[in-house]
Amino acid sequence: MYREKIEAYFAGREDELIQMLTRLASVKSVREEAQEGMPFGKGPADALAVGLELAGEMGFTTRNVDNYVGVVDLNEHKTILGILCHLDVVGEGTGWNTPPYTPTVIGDEIFGRGVSDNKGPAVAALLALKAVKELGVPLKHNVRMIMGTDEESGSGDIAYYFAREAAPKYTFSPDGTFPVVNTEKGGLKPTFSRSWPVSEAKPRVVYAKGGYRLNVVPPEAEALVEGMGQAHVEKVCETVAQKTGATYEVSMEDGKVKIFVKGKGEHASTPHKGLNAITALIAALAELPLAESESKKAIHALNTLIPHGDFSGTALGIAQSDAISGSLTVAFTLFELSQTGFTGRFDGRTPVCTTEENSLDVVVKAFAPYGITVEGKLTPSHHTPGDSPFVKTLLKAYETYSGNKGFCEYTGGGTYVHNIEGGVCFGATMPGFETNMHGANEKASIKDLITAAKIFTQVIIDLCS
């Protein structure tokens, strides 16, 4: 039912979509310093104003919740469905072929920061609300669109909103890829450390460090070694490089040997796609003929427990997986060693089957023999059953309008719905389409956004009528 009407309604609507998206994506809505009444700065607040203006022009009731989120209601009934989008963006960076905040249409694609993540999908959702209204479908329930302004920098917007309002029975967020992401891994991101008295025995490591963000596989790391010749260190690094694949630059600095390691950065949820400079550095340090010391023991412990290339926590004893959420992943992302101790952190993504007993407790026990203390906790995973009527409704609408097979997937990354019971990520990018999100030349397919709008229209009708 309604399929033909929906198809007919969206025929020739590309220009309307482009105009709306252009208005939204012309606003540079990167998080800035908070200002009075603007918790995430002026850009995100300005984008929200445009989003609510667009909804207001369609005749919908809108509400600005203190510039944290904006709310758009389709009707006065009880809200059963929530659609969660965000209007903030990450910085534009460099390497663009078009001006990042002047959305540019080339063929079927529109280029600009935020056109895919997440302003395009927000426009598709707004058009879906408008379609349901203009098609005159009788509804028994309300759909509420919630437009956030801080998804990229901590999701403080959604936390603020849901501390004040109950979550709808069903929620989807078109902030990813079709079909449905119903499972998100949990997090195990402990800090491990040890301190010791300074040891003068040489050769020794003066310092070692790497990593700049917990959720990024470190692309660089470095160390300073005292009491060895450059040629000797170079030789060791050459051998280790063959195993790790990293690049080692060895140079002299004030009579000491500096080792600079280059790897490849990557999101911590997919560590196998990067090249971890910290573990590559530790692999080299562990091969040096260092004098006996607590520092040396710690380096060897780390090389044993989180060896280079172990992305699954095998050496730590926490490797595990399940059918709905895949394998546990480990990325050693922050490390700092001085003459008096060290601190490290890894970013672990845990499947649904993970408990504190089979993860954190095991890590604590693994480090204990080396006198290394571990602190942290397990953040729960998120799972909405793939066979629930809600998810089935989403998948059916997706199959109908895209012609593709619908299925559920898991992710190691967290999304907007991580803490919302019954929430899933649904669209709005079609599988296989490269959006370049967070990078230069971010783009969206206009045809696919129209298809997404049709899918959302059908879903609203199915769940609210």
Ligand SMILES: [Zn+2]
């Ligand atoms: Zn996003």
